[in-house]
Amino acid sequence: MGYNDSVKDSDNQSQDDARSDMSQESAISTPEQQRRIFRAFDYMLVPVASILLGGIVVFLVALTVGDWDYWQDWRDRRWWPLITPVSVIVAPAVFTYFFWKYFRLPIAATSIVLGYMIAAWVSRYANFHLFADFPMAFVSPSNFIGMAIILDSVLLLTRSFYLQGFVGAFLWGLLIYPLNWPAAAAFHTPLVWDGYIVTAADLMGFMYIRTAMPEYVRIIEESTLRTFGEAVTPLTAFFAGFVTILNFYLWVWVGSKLAVTRWATKLI
Amino acid sequence: MIKKMKIWQMPLMVVCLVGFQLYSDVVFAHGERAQQAGIRMRTMYWWDVDVSPTKVKVGELVTITGKFMPSSFWPEHLASSEVASFMNIGVPGPAFLRMHSHVNGTPMVRSTRFYRGKEYHFKVVLKARQGGEYHVHPVVSVKDAGPIIASGVWITVEGERPDDFKNEVETLMGDTIDLEHYGMQEIIWFNAFWFAVGVAWLGFWFIRKDPVLLRRYTFIAEHGEAEAGSLISVKDMVVSAAFFGLTMVAIVAGYMWANAKYPNTTPLQTGKVVTNEIPQQGDVLDVVVSNAVYHIPGRAFNFDITVTNKGDSPLRVGDFATAGVRFVNADVLTVKPIDKSDPVSPAGLIVTGPAVQPGETRTLRVSANDALWEKYRLTSLIYDPDSRFGGMLFFYDDEGNRYYSEVGGVMIPDFQNVE
């Protein structure tokens, strides 16, 4: 940080103006200037790419996960922890190849997920809370940052997409439920309403009227895994882990096809 | 410049797209005329819909009562209410809290089945949550068929929701919780923690003495992938291992903390409710419909009914309800519209013929005749694929007792108004 500041200080405004008159080639002729441009590139590209890709993930989640991630009373033990990790890993898988091959940086998942989380919070707060007037807690997004750190750090530690998938993507699918439990547990508190047992989330879904979403459209707690009784939660988690591995490999492969050198050279 | 614009527009566009989905939820309340006329006439009959009071302050209760019956003429091409239905309310978003919802005395917290030709009495209690003017509709949402909407009533809610507005309920553990803000504290701390961890991870890779992206890129481009491994230092390995380990620990610790704080949790509750049956109307009369004709130029719907009175009091036709619209015979009933948009025609029903005496069988001519046909787009009946109608006729005896009879069948359009 100190280094960066000193560069800025030594370089006053008039020099900046003078440089803008020069041609592109002479602008990066000295190592000092090249350094500054490279630095500017770091601080431009990462936030921009992160917000851009995060926005794409918001769109992807809206299409594939949708209501499971919008409402507390949809985040059940069977569908939400299966559909969500499998869908959200697509963009990190595509870009993990790109950032690793060209930069040797394990940052794809964390930067994309951070961008997604910011976009999701803005959307939920503005659209669902301020505009549509639902309590913020009822519509707050789930959090995937812990899963992203695991995926990224496993890549760095193993230096292998194969192992990143086997360990990182598996943990990504496995851990979504326990990771989010601190924010979700309160909403699974039981109470009795009009003679029925309901969770706090169910009751909020009943009280805060969503006319276009009658109770029966919730696809929750439906699956043949029901026969396993108590063990559904861990069973679903393991299943989600395995499916996430397969989806991760698929999209890393897609990423490797997309990330041909031609694209990267265009960036500079 | 253009490229930059696009980048910044992306999140905005996404926000709009997500918002649009919600918007469609919000504006839904006035879709009452959108469905095909035949579907509206032959799905649910609604009557005795009452809202009281229609003017409240924030925090006060509104009770909506009424009756409905799924039509025996329910269209074949429409999913049935006998599979999964939900007693619903059409309001623009959570401007009201739904406190209670009952059908035939059975609480409708969840979905149920409503059977054709059976009478159901509903009662929904709302608590005003935000000031404004709202057109509120009773709705039965039918799985795969969509909302079946009764006519709406305007409710005025005075005042704004105060900051200390509470929606308190008691849990099974005896704690009182305020659902307006419940769980938010934990959500904030939980998210703040993980945002900090995420930013720290990116910070570790980018806050360095040398520029990162292009320097690493050019290094790999110049030296090849074989030497790319030298870009990763031992320190990188150690820090990554620490992040991995601490993240695992944090997830497990968070899970254990939540289990300790909320030892008693249950899965989300679902499954259908069985609705009570109430005594249905006795065998008082038979009605057979014939010659149903819709006169397009005159906006008049005429049909003959052959009525057999099995009771012990003379019967007269008082009103005809279909598709949420009500045509009243002014000779029998005096009805005032509830508000400016109440779809009732106080003198829209003309019945030719005397009262049907006990034991008698008599044919009467019924004519429902009003601009409401146009306003509620029921005239589009002639564009329906099966040209059938349905509705509910109400008969009254001398003591004011009311008996209903469902009527329906084939309807022939008359384009020339020859009659």
Ligand SMILES: [Cu+2]
């Ligand atoms: Cu309306």
